[in-house]
Amino acid sequence: MKAIAALLALLMLCTPAAAQDVLGRSMIDGRRVELLSDGTWRFSEPSPSAGCANVAADIFFCGSYRNWRPTNSAATDFDAMFRHSDRLYGGMIYEEVGSLAGIDYDYMISVALDNVAHAAGTSPDMVPILDIMDIEVSDLPAQTIIYAGKVNNLGVVYANTFVIRENDVTQILTWEITRDYTEKHSNMHADFLANTRYEKEATDAH
Known part of the structure; x- marks a missing residue:
């Protein structure tokens, strides 16, 4: 979690983008997350073609x-x-x-x-x-x-x-x-x- 927090803090220093834009991706407990432009993050939805x-x-x-x-x-x-x-x-x-x-x-x-x-x-x-x-x-x-x-x-x-x-x-x-x-x-x-x-x-x- 510390790595995620540090990355989010770094992203917040960047030039602001449109609300809810995805600025990056990382992993939490083996699950992929998206780092958003408003300083929050969310779990990524798996692609229907994942593993194909x-x-x-x-x-x-x-x-x-x-x-x-x-x-x-x-x-x-x-x-x-x-x-x-x-x-x-x-x-x-x-x-x-x-x-x-x-x-x-x-x-x-x-x-x-x-x-x-x-x-x-x-x-x-x-x-x-x-x-x-x-x-x-x-x-x-x-x-x-x-x-x-x-x-x-x-x-x-x-x-x-x-x-x-x-x-x-x-x-x-x-x-x-x-x-x-x-x-x-x-x-x-x-x-x-x-x-x-x-x-x-x-x-x-x-």
Whole structure:
């Protein structure tokens, strides 16, 4: 407590700021506190993303290690990849271009279908689309497309969710080695999305 008192006294000698401005942070009994411009202090509220993995920008993944083990994404286009099992994986691709540059759901769907068609050695119009649905991720509007493809002759089903903001877009994917969109995959994709956090609100999303 003496250290806190000394720090508060020092802060009071500084140029006054607006009421209740946070001038610094410290610890009391292992808890983080904020030092305020009026000479008082308060316990900090924990961030909703405390203890989560920062994927990119203000995007965090908070899934449990038991369900989603991080894997090496260095040789891929993914900003983060996770393994649920030998058959089911998840990942995120973040790009700093968004709705202000003309990015919309139709464009992202065409990109996703082009990629899976290329991997399967076919054309995008031959890729089976199993479902398209409007949802929310971390209170932001989003759209999910479910589609199927092949990788090295193995059937793969993808659940790909797009979150588009003014200046960025994120693909939040899960994929399973199978020929059908299983209930297990659906539940795990929902879990992956529920554990994705955006700390800033979107000003525009399509």
